[in-house]
Amino acid sequence: MVPFKPYFLGQETPPWPRATSVQKCIRTPDIEDVGKTTRHGTFFEMCGNFSFGDYFKERAIELAWDLVTKPVADGGWGLEESRLYPSVYSEDEEALELWVKVTGLPRERVLRLGRKENYWSMGVPGPGGPCSEILYDRGPAYGPDFDPSALGPDMPVELEDRLLEVWNLVFMQEDLSAVRSKSDFDIAGPLPHKNIDTGMGLERIALLLQGVENMYEIDTMRPVIDRAEALTGRRYGAGGDQGPADDVRFRVVSDHVRSSMMLIGDGVTPGNEGRGYVLRRLLRRAVRSMRLLGTEDVVLPELMPVSRDLMGQTYSELLTDWDRIARVAYAEEEAFRKTLQAGTAIFDQAAAQVKSGGGTQLAGSQAFALHDTYGFPIDLTLEMAAESGLSVDESGFRSLMGEQRERAKADARAKKGQHADTGIYRAVLDEHGPTDWVAYETLSTESRPLALFSAGAPVSRLGEGEVGELVLDRTPFYAESGGQEADAGTIELPTGRLEVLDVQRPVRGLVTHQVRVVDGELDLGATGPLHAQVDEEWRTGARQAHSGTHVVHAALREVLGPSALQSGSYNRPGYLRLDFGWNAALDPEQLSRIEEVSNRALRADLPVGWQYMTLPEAKEWGAIALFGETYDAGQVRVVEIGGPWSRELCGGTHVEHSSQIGTLVVTGESSVGSGSRRIEAYTGVEGFAYLARERDLVTQLTTLLKTRPDDLVGRVGDLVERVRVAEKEIESARTAQLLASAGTFAEQAEDLDGVAWVGRSVEGAGGGDVRTLALDVRGRVPADRPVVVALVGVKDDKPAVVVALNDAAQARGLAAGDLVRTACGVLGGKGGGKADVAQGGGPALSGTTQPDEALAAVRALVADSARAR
Incomplete structure (x- = not known):
């Protein structure tokens, strides 16, 4: 019902007094219950009736009862009345009396349930109201016997499968505020009209009519x-x-x-x-x-x-x-x-470490690492942990995830000036009506200021250098939407000048301008008419980029096929990016072909036009509607380039002929997740500038390498191969030099009460080199003499630790895994392995943590063990 919210609140006039719908719905809060009950599914088809101030409680009850009980031969479902139990909100006496009147059922057959069960809200401020469910008694095989008149305000859990909810009638009559949860809120007052929102799950009716045990068997x-x-x-x-x-x-x-x-x-x-x-x-x-x-x-x-x-x-x-x-x-x-x-493999290792330490819970940091580094979803970690007899620190995981998301969203929130409470904007809309938005027709208007906000609160003035949100009665500025950035420009005051930083639509119908006072001051009470002026160069570049996005999308579908559908886009003057569903990287030939098709469309000077129609008409016409976008229930805007070659629903600004895009230069293609790719391109002057930079780069390289442009790739290839061979020879020489030190290390072993101790820091050696060297050193000590070799290699400022023991050292109770964990702990890292060889590492070395400290800690353990004998 969310698209109908403005109708319920009286903010918009509905196009019809009644509506009927069948909606494809996905619901996942109960995903853990899927398969465990008879009724929980993630996908369902929701059938609904809506009344916008037309009929109300009595007629809704009549319609529902008629369909549920009427014989199948007469178009109903033929459910036995003896199995049906209506329920009402415990404080809704009117609904109870109407059920008795309409159905003829005794009062004790109507269940009285509390707010949690029978009061509907969205969980946020907005329309709500008491509701009434129709429950079907599936019999004693699905739950214990019950006395309907003795049931309390909450439906007993043991009856949820027996008393199957098949229909919910929401009597949408109240405006809710201060919503703390779906069952804890304040009632601000009545809605302008009394409305009906009913919902019935098709799958639940199907399982009853088909006589199967649960929805999964329909x-x-x-x-x-x-x-x-x-x-x-x-x-x-x-x-x-x-x-x-x-x-x-x-x-x-x-x-x-x-x-x-x-x-x-x-x-x-x-x-x-x-x-x-x-x-x-x-x-x-x-x-x-x-x-x-x-x-x-x-x-x-x-x-x-x-x-x-x-x-x-x-x-x-x-x-x-x-x-x-x-x-x-x-x-x-x-x-x-x-x-x-x-x-x-990583999970098994983490679970084994927890169990070996006597623990029963996987740390939130481990779950986060599995998610962030290895792509393991948390629900999978939870399932596998439960199968292993472990729990997971979910709060720790959620906290780390929240920190990551907040870091990513901080900049966006700061730019948009978002506020959780839209009431300040609705108050302006209620008082002054919608903004006269003329961005398609003109780049400048004479406007009147209506409201001014700062930090989410109304203010009367802004001084020089201050930033706030300004609402005008009329504006030529394009508000960010559909992937297109908002216009830039200025607003001239009698007493100064404002720079427009951003333009948004915080609520439907209202446009706000984030502005900075460049000169003078903005005094809402003293300010006369304003002159709003869009930056013409900015708008030209934005039009080129947005039309260019449509061109690339059409070219993409021409080259890859109609299944290559856009899933997201972003446009700013001279630049575009387009995300689309595809499972493999595009090869250079495909990318070149997309660019060629795009530029041929520009050269063909295809006409660009737009017209308004209903959404069904647009789809019938072949227009592409992008998933996730919200389209007006009445009229939508269809933009076409070259007739049927490109037809998309779009509210952006566009050129009038494709040639006005100037040029289109594809600069790259990359992955943005499994099954999703991204193309980036420049248009207009920015496209020419990009090509000029490429030309200058080629000129510099040909001059530097003393070759012709046609020979440049071959020349660079030869140089790369020569460098690769040289690096390989240098690496071989370095490794040989490193391994040559094994004999010296073994000869200089320190005696710790009968144990030969070799502890060294090796600069420039990575994990593989250190392991090879440690094993070599161990092999040079006589087998009957206990030896412990601990080496810390440091490469690119990151330590790699290897500990190697022979059999004689292990016989003394020493274990390489224990020793390497000690060393790595000093370095702030982790490690592990077998009793004879173990390996680990740590983060980049700091000024306070050095390899010598880690080696000293291991030496102390070896010495203590040797003395203990």
């Missing part, structure tokens, strides 16, 4: 379980010691395969944030569940087509876009198989 999901059985050799519902666990895994597979496919079909690609992470988590849980069921083969190419054939009967885009969907899913499985191989 006709659009059970065939995936059947295929998983064939691949693993395990049987669903077979019982036995592993039966319950196996059944949960089969259900997880069925649910997650379908959910992943639907997400990819809507344009989501796997990633580490937001919806991309949700998809990645679902895919990886499905793959790992199949591994736990006994197969280590690739499984998605076997399972996902089964789900495609089932869901494609309703959602035909799954069939027409299958090549892209399959490519994204299968590439993610392949990447996860590699992650599993590397990450599992």
Whole structure:
């Protein structure tokens, strides 16, 4: 219902008094319960009725009860009235009386539940209201007997599977404020109109009508379980010691395969944030569940087509876009198989260390390292830890993740001047109405100031050098959206001048300008008319870049095929980047072809135009709507370049002919996550400047190397090969010199009560060299004499520690693993290994931590052990 929020709040007039919807929904807060209950799924189809001030409680109850109980032959579902239990909010006497009136049920059949169960809110300030559920009693096999009149305000957990919620009627009538949780909030007052928002999960109705045990066995999901059985050799519902666990895994597979496919079909690609992470988590849980069921083969190419054939009967885009969907899913499985191989080894080592130390919890820092360095999602770490009998310090992990995210977002928050409370903007909107936004028509306006904010609060003036947010009645400035940066420019005052730093839309309909006072002061009360002026050069560059993005997108689809869909973009004057779903790096020929197709479109001087239409009309016309973007429910703007060659929904500013882009120079292509690539390019003057710099670089190199431009690559290649050979010879000489010192080290061994001790710091030696040298030194000491060799190599300021013992030293109770951990601990690092040889390292050396201190600590342990004999 979120898109309808402005209608419920009375901020916008709905285009219709009623609406009916079927929505594809993904919900993952309950992901750990998937497969364990009869009703929890990550993907479901939500069927809803909405009334915007038209009908209310009584009519909503009538419509719901009629559909639920009417015979199937008459278009209903034919559920037995004797099994149905309406529920109401405990304080909503009106709803209780209406249920009795409409259905004829006795009052004791209507359950009275508390705010947690039967009051609906979004969890944030906005519309809400009491709700009323229709519950279906599945019988004693699904829970204990109960007395409906004796139930308290909370639904008992043991009844949640027996009393299955099939429909929720939300009586949207109140405006909520100070929302502390979904069940703890203040009521600011009534909404302008009383509304209805109902929701019914199609899967829950299907399981009842099809007579199956749970949602995973309905006709659009059970065939995936059947295929998983064939691949693993395990049987669903077979019982036995592993039966319950196996059944949960089969259900997880069925649910997650379908959910992943639907997400990819809507344009989501796997990633580490937001919806991309949700998809990645679902895919990886499905793959790992199949591994736990006994197969280590690739499984998605076997399972996902089964789900495609089932869901494609309703959602035909799954069939027409299958090549892209399959490519994204299968590439993610392949990447996860590699992650599993590397990450599992690291996890096993960490778990073994915890257990050997008598611990029962994996540290948050270890879980974070698995996530950040090895790509191990936290939920997978949690599952594997539980299987190993360990817990995970989740709060420590979340804290480290939060710190990382905050560092990444700090700059963005500072620039946008974001405030959690949008009430200050809504107050301006309510008082003055929407901003007259004329960025498409002009670059300058005479405007009137309406409001001024600083640090999220209203102010009356800004002095020279101060920054604030200014709201005008009319503006020519483009507000950042659709990947395009906001316009730059100035606002001239009778008493000074403002520099426009940023332009945003904090709430729909209102444009705010982040400004700095360059000259004079801005006094809201004394300021007369203002002159707002967009920087013309800035706008020209921005138009070139945004139109260039559409050109590159069309060229990309022409070269790679229609499945190469844009997933994100960013434009600033003269520069563009475009992210798109693809599983492999583009080769130089593909990149060159994309650039050629783009520039041919520029040379063809293709007309650029735009027009408004409804979203269904735009899709019928072939316009591309990007997933994740929000489009107006009424009219959308379609921008086309060269007619059908490029048609996209877009609110950005554009050139009038493709030739006005000037030039388009592709500068690079890179990965931005599994299944997602990025192209970067320059346009206009910036494109010519980039080519000029490349030309100057070639000129300098040809002059320096005394060769012709055509011979430059060969000449540089020869030099690189000569340098490689020379470096290899130098490295061989250095290694030989290093190993030659082994005899000297052995001869100079110190005697520690019968143990030969060799402790040295070796400059310029990495881990491999130090290990080879330590073993060589150990081999030069007679086998019957106990010897401990501890070497710390330092290369690029980072230490590498190796400890080697012979059998005689081990017989004295010494162990290389214990000694290397001591040395690494002094250096602030970690290490481990076997009793005869162990290795480790530490962070870059500081002025306070040196190899000699680490060696001294190891020597002290060896000496103490020798004296103890």
